[in-house]
Amino acid sequence: MNEFHVWLEEKLLELNLTKTMNVPDGFSRLSFTEEEKEAHQQFKNIAVELELTTYQDVIGNQWALWEVSPDEKIIAMGSHLDTVYGGGGYDGTAGILAAFGVIKLMKREGFVPKKNLAVICFVSEESARFAVSTVGSKAVIGKLNKEEMAKLQDKDGIYLKDAMESFGVKWDLIDQAEVPEEKIERFLELHIEQGTILEDAGAQIGIVSGIACPVRLKVQVKGHANHTGTTPMNERKDAFAAIAPLITFVREEALKWNETSDVPLVATVSTVQLKPNAMNVIPEEVELGIDIRSVDDELKRTFAREVTAFCSDIERKEHVMIKVETLVDNDSVMLDDRVHENLLEASRTKGYKTLSMNSGAGHDVMNMALKWPAGLIFIPCRDGLSHHPKEHAEIADVEKGIRTMVYYLKNEAGE
């Protein structure tokens, strides 16, 4: 095993604040927690080791800068270090590791770029805690919705605003995290695929052309609480029993659509809250969270309309009140053609089996691409497993991603 490979494995552990990647309960570094902060400290340590200038912006993103000239633009790479509850150690982290790996290799080879290079560790990419994703990269492109964010709470009732403050972020200043267009030239992110397309094709590198953004629905059902032992079955307004068929409908419909459409669509009822959620009380209120994705924006929106229609039917049949709210509905993001082409060429020149593909998951690059030419490099992860303790990617594949980026950057940022 070469020295660089060993260095990568070492830094992977450091970034995950662990001595082994085999952690049964997985990693839980939720947005704006002490755990995310500790990971950011590791980011800074590695940056210092690589003799990069580090600073934290007003939203809490960590920047590590290799500045060759203050007049040059920055070619930035980056990802995130926060995770879901019991997530894996590669989602986001592999991207940070790869970005540092690129710098490490270049410096080892004595290569001096013509452009400034930066590694960005975006804060709070995962929506697991506050139901809002990619907070750090949204701030960098000036697309924060402060008004909406002010309302968000985690499941313990802690407001995002307060979590940010205790993380060291000044709520009143977060709008100033926006980076002017002229400061950055382009952006690259490496990420694990979180699917099985590369694995199934026996490919080592995927170069992404488009990212499917979700439609997210909140379905609120209001029935009538009553005693489970004394209320006859035919005199109930059980909110949970009323909405249960929707859970089945969402899956069965999505399966059906994939048989006919050639663009895939995925739909999941992924969250539920019951009130009062007590053994001897008939459920009065249910809240379901539904996540719908496809690179075909029309497809996913039609599906969302079908969910709403299905809810209206239930409302009529069951005499419960149902409110369907759209939490998120963003267009899919198409990445820069030239970057896409050049990354494909770089990877293939390095002799890796390479696919051009789409992404079913959003990443920080999705925001960066709205302001700067951007590219996304996928590497395989075992069984497509992600957001799970068993999430795993091969360091050898991370290294292939790094060498692809180094080749690309030497052309773009070299003499």
Place this chain on the structure above:
Amino acid sequence: MNEFHVWLEEKLLELNLTKTMNVPDGFSRLSFTEEEKEAHQQFKNIAVELELTTYQDVIGNQWALWEVSPDEKIIAMGSHLDTVYGGGGYDGTAGILAAFGVIKLMKREGFVPKKNLAVICFVSEESARFAVSTVGSKAVIGKLNKEEMAKLQDKDGIYLKDAMESFGVKWDLIDQAEVPEEKIERFLELHIEQGTILEDAGAQIGIVSGIACPVRLKVQVKGHANHTGTTPMNERKDAFAAIAPLITFVREEALKWNETSDVPLVATVSTVQLKPNAMNVIPEEVELGIDIRSVDDELKRTFAREVTAFCSDIERKEHVMIKVETLVDNDSVMLDDRVHENLLEASRTKGYKTLSMNSGAGHDVMNMALKWPAGLIFIPCRDGLSHHPKEHAEIADVEKGIRTMVYYLKNEAGE
């Protein structure tokens, strides 16, 4: 409105720690909380006002004693003051109020009983917080399952054991709460019906002959967590989508059974826990709580077996793991025939429209009846609504219950 009526309304407010019964969020005096303790303090205040001797036993039950002779046995009345989350001000409280009302009337009429009379305020009757019910009355009959109780936590992870300690109960002593059989002669409880049988029949008093005890099942489903955006629909093990049909099945089957059987059965999926319950992660684990009741024990157990069989089918079809655990399975409790007859006679002699009926809900009397002859008096509650902020009973009906008990006691405890 007579003076006694006014006194009852006043005491109802005091026991509910409120200035008005119209509280939009209802009452939340959960087991072994400060709120329950404050209600117990009100109990003591009223007892003192009625010149009764009060003491707290080692499980936390409050006793108010009218002792005419230390050699005489006790005829006890009582109920509880704890509630579910956002419950009503009559479930339990009406029974305490009525018991005090009986003493108040007797004393006002200068009646001196031959037997000692007691009002017992049982601690922690509701299972809403710790999924165990009637803790106080179980302790009095010596039927606590300490080993099981030691495992119980509320939804914030607080152990029942610790909640009891901070309530002032010494965990090591709780077995000593058992009351020897010879000390008590019989027990009476008044309770709101929590159903619509009395209301529908236009009756004012129900005398209960049998109590339906629940079968409670915990259904645990284990699927596979994965990213909602990147995992194709046909490669998922979504625990929530897999088990959803059970929620529908439980209701539809129960409805079907009631068409054919003349003994009613009710079944409810009343609780759910999802893991990780995050918008972008496919549900890996689901836990459902199911409450099944009928006075026909065979009927409810057959239904429980059908639920288990349905789960086995799902397990096979969906390739998820399902574990069905029986949390509670008690026989229905039949109340003392003679007490039942005499209470019916008392109520009818007072000229109230009276029904002999069964109870779909368990109450403290259910435990007391296992050790002593016991009776349960139901009064109507509006729309059968209970465990709900809008729960309501008429003070006039509480008064009818009181006068029924006074008539009964004068015969039983008089000269």
